[in-house]
Amino acid sequence: MKEKLRxxxxxxxxxxxxxxKEGKIGLFPTDTIYGIxxxxxxxxxxxxxxxxxxxxxxxxxxxLASSVSQVADYANLDSENFPEVIKKYWPGPLTVILKAYxxxxxxxxxxxxxxxxxxIPDYPELSEIISEIDVPLVAPSANISGEIAPGEYSQVxxxxxxxxxxxxxxxxxxxxxxxxxxxxxxxxxxVREGAIDIKI
Numbered sequence: 486m487k488e489k490l491r492x493x494x495x496x497x498x499x500x501x502x503x504x505x506k507e508g509k510i511g512l513f514p515t516d517t518i519y520g521i522x523x524x525x526x527x528x529x530x531x532x533x534x535x536x537x538x539x540x541x542x543x544x545x546x547x548x549l550a551s552s553v554s555q556v557a558d559y560a561n562l563d564s565e566n567f568p569e570v571i572k573k574y575w576p577g578p579l580t581v582i583l584k585a586y587x588x589x590x591x592x593x594x595x596x597x598x599x600x601x602x603x604x605i606p607d608y609p610e611l612s613e614i615i616s617e618i619d620v621p622l623v624a625p626s627a628n629i630s631g632e633i634a635p636g637e638y639s640q641v642x643x644x645x646x647x648x649x650x651x652x653x654x655x656x657x658x659x660x661x662x663x664x665x666x667x668x669x670x671x672x673x674x675x676v677r678e679g680a681i682d683i684k685i
Contacts, residue, residue, distance in 0.1 A: 487646065492610040492655035504651055505618050510534060512627055512641060514655035515549065516608045517578045517663050517680055519635045520624040521649060522549070531593045531623055537648040540630045545596035547580055547663075548603050549624045551616035559589050559621065560601050566673035566685065570666060576605040576612070578659050578680035582667040594623060600669045610655075626662065636660030 490497035492514065504511065508527040513520050521537060523530035525548050535542055550556045553571060560583035562568075570581060585601035595601060603621065606612060615622055626634035627641050635641045636657050646652060664679035673685050 487649075488651040490651060490653050492608075492653055497653075498610060498614055501651075501653060502614055502618055505614070505622070509650040510537070510648075512638075512646060512649045512652045513611070513622075513624065514608075514638070514653060514657045515611060515624065516576075516606045516657065517636075517659045517661060518657055519627040519638060519641055520549075521627045521645065522622045522624045524618060525594055525621045525623045526591065528591055528593060531591060534623060534625065535593070537645060538625060538628070538630050540625070542593075543596050544630075545598060545600070545602060546594050546623045546625050548594065548601060548621040549606050549611070549615060550603055550621040551612045552605065555616070555621060556583075556603050556605070558586075560585050560603060564668040564673070567668045570668065570673070570683075570685070574681060574683065576607040578604070578607070578661075578663040579683065580604040580663045580665045580679075582665065582669050582676065584669050600667075602665065604663055607658075634662050 508530045510523045513522045580602050582600050582602045628634050659680040662679045664681045665677040667674050667676050
């Protein structure tokens, strides 16, 4: 029987933190959609998520951080466009592509590139977990690559549920993927329209 935990329950959150610290992979609600999550510094877990999603290895993963200061440990925040973006939209459904500190971010997370896609979720219970395990979470959508991203647990493919180590039950407020903005180059650009309509 798959272990099921609830984000709103404090004892469940303690159990989730323990499982993540051990390198386990969980199915998580976020403020946008359901994701497949593990700690971003576990190479074997990240590689398992590639396999679970049947994802091409040249596609990097989105990560979830608990704070701007945590993001700054793994990515360069010097882009002149970036401060204005985060002031308005973080925490929330905005993913920002930044230059990664490659010595601190696994090649598997970056798909061998030099950038990282990161956001801070508007979900206090989830942010608490990320803060206390003290490392961001790899958090791609909980779907087989190419299929529709699930906004509710009931929409998650059974093959995904069977493949993860544990399941977290909770509400996804937006029920649609985040907007993605690339701040890693000379000019900021929108990569994907999503849960928010951003003007840059």
